[in-house]
Amino acid sequence: MRFAIAIPQFFSDGAFDPGAFRAYLSRAEELGFESAWAQEHLLGPYPVLRPIETMTYAAACTERLRLGCAVFVSTLHNPVHLAQSLSTLDQLSRGRVEVGVGTGGKRRPFAAFEVDPARYAARFHEGLEVMRALWSEPRVTFTGEFWRLEDATLEPKPFQKPFPPVWYGGSGRNLLRRAVRHGHGFFGAGSSPTAAFADQVRTVREALAEEGRPEEDFAIAKRVYVAVDDDAGRARDRIDTELERLYGRRSADIESAAVAGTPDDCVRELRRVAEAGAELILFTPVFDPAEQMERLAETVIPRLT
Numbered sequence: 001m002r003f004a005i006a007i008p009q010f011f012s013d014g015a016f017d018p019g020a021f022r023a024y025l026s027r028a029e030e031l032g033f034e035s036a037w038a039q040e041h042l043l044g045p046y047p048v049l050r051p052i053e054t055m056t057y058a059a060a061c062t063e064r065l066r067l068g069c070a071v072f073v074s075t076l077h078n079p080v081h082l083a084q085s086l087s088t089l090d091q092l093s094r095g096r097v098e099v100g101v102g103t104g105g106k107r108r109p110f111a112a113f114e115v116d117p118a119r120y121a122a123r124f125h126e127g128l129e130v131m132r133a134l135w136s137e138p139r140v141t142f143t144g145e146f147w148r149l150e151d152a153t154l155e156p157k158p159f160q161k162p163f164p165p166v167w168y169g170g171s172g173r174n175l176l177r178r179a180v181r182h183g184h185g186f187f188g189a190g191s192s193p194t195a196a197f198a199d200q201v202r203t204v205r206e207a208l209a210e211e212g213r214p215e216e217d218f219a220i221a222k223r224v225y226v227a228v229d230d231d232a233g234r235a236r237d238r239i240d241t242e243l244e245r246l247y248g249r250r251s252a253d254i255e256s257a258a259v260a261g262t263p264d265d266c267v268r269e270l271r272r273v274a275e276a277g278a279e280l281i282l283f284t285p286v287f288d289p290a291e292q293m294e295r296l297a298e299t300v301i302p303r304l305t
Contacts, residue, residue, distance in 0.1 A: 001274055003301055004035040004221075005293055006284040007058050007067075009049045010246075016049070022061045024290050031297045035066035035098060037223075037282050039190075040073050043109050046246050052085050059093040068098030070187045070223055070282065071169035075103050075120050076113040079127035079147065080154075083134045087158045095159035100187050101128060102169035119145070125178070128166070132182075135163035167221070171196065173203050180207040185219030190284055191247070193257045194272050197222055201277030221280035222273050225258040227287070228295040232261035242286035263299035270304055 005028050008021060028036055036058060038051035051069040058067055067089075074082060090097040103124040110117040126144045133140045134154040142149040158164055168179030169187045179186050186204050188197040201220055208215055225243060229235035239260045244250050259269040273281060281304075285292035 001278075001304055002034045002280045003032075003304075004037055004068075004280055004282040005033045005296075006223075006282065006289070007036045007038045007054055008289045009038055009051070009054055010047060010286070011049060012047045015047075020290070021057070024293070025058055025061045025065065027290070028293065029062055029064050031293065033065065034280070035068060035282075036062075037068045037070045037098075037100070039070060039223075039284075041246070042073060042076060043112060044248060046248070052082075052089065055097075056089055056092065059089060059096065062096075064096075066096045066098055067093060068167070069100050070167065070221070071100035071102035073104035073108060074101040074127050074131075075124040076108060076110075076115060077127065079130040080134065080149075080152075082127075083131040084154055086131075086164065087135060087154060087156060090158040090160055090164055091156055093159075095164075097158070097160070097164040098167065099164050100167040100169055103175065121175075122146075128182070132163065132166075165219075167219070171200055176200060176203045177207040180204060180211055180213060180218060183218075185221060187282075188220075188222035188278065189257075190223035190225045190282075191251070191254045191257055192222075193253055194269070194276050196253075197273070197278070198276035205277075219279060220277050221282060222276075222278040223282040223284055224270065224273060225284050225286055226266060226270075226292065226296065227258070227260040227285065228263055228266050228292060228300060229260075230262055232265055235260040235262075238287055246286065263295070263303075266296075266300050267303045270300065274304065 038054050040051045041048045055067045086099055103121055123146050126146050130147050135158055140149050140152045165184035167185040167187045168183045208218055227235040227239040239258050240255050243254055259266050283296050
């Protein structure tokens with residue numbers, strides 16, 4: 001079992017504290033977390049810093065932590081821009097980048113990004129083809145539905161060869177099967193309850209068997225929104241309030257996916273996540289991140305290893 005921690009991104013205008021941010025990431029390295037991950041939220045009322053810039057700042061604050069985003073809604077990105085940004089960050093961090101990608105689902109503000117909502121899945125898959133080609137081929141000629149490149153080059157290439165690990169986020173069977181064919185791993189969403197995540201893992205393992213790909217060759221992770229408190233009711237109230245702000249609505253599924261309560265409560269529910277198939281758990285506090293990270297490291301993680 002491996003453990004990751006969320007990169008703090010939720011700051012209102014003027015509230016970001018560079019010193020506290022650096023201290024948090026330095027402490028995450030000291031505590032032994034393997035990686036730290038951002039997430040992407042676009043055009044919502046919840047104040048959140050963009051992932052690529054936050055990851056870049058985090059790279060400058062750390063030496064060992066791997067840095068990822070779970071996930072970029074790559075459907076809404078120009079793949080040439082995103083590929084070059086991630087290649088640059090992989091160079092700056094000396095090969096510590098992990099790339100999570102997802103379609104974003106049907107609720108995204110497609111019109112704001114000039115994306116046809118009827119073709120968002122096709123755009124997602126074509127964009128990844130473009131990115132992989134730019135990362136790994138010296139010159140790229142590509143003619144697709146959405147993008148065309150003629151003898152194009154991207155330099156420098158990523159520090160990791162042929163390119164950083166690519167994780168797929170999502171829940172549809174077709175996407176999960178494509179993840180097995182083309183990706184390095186699957187990342188379960190923080191909004192996905194454990195039972196739903198277990199179903200997704202079963203689909204992934206079926207696809208691995210069909211493709212003849214060893215299970216150890218494909219990683220499985222799960223983001224878990226978490227709140228540890230000696231008062232279980234207070235933990236639940238606080239996390240539900242923050243999740244409503246984050247997602248803009250109350251949702252029984254999202255709330256049931258979150259793990260909140262005493263250390264004993266959290267250990268019990270996180271063991272269920274591990275039993276469902278998670279090999280990497282990404283702890284995502286939505287309030288008091290530094291304090292929550294310390295409590296996880298002291299009272300929860302030692303009982304999961």
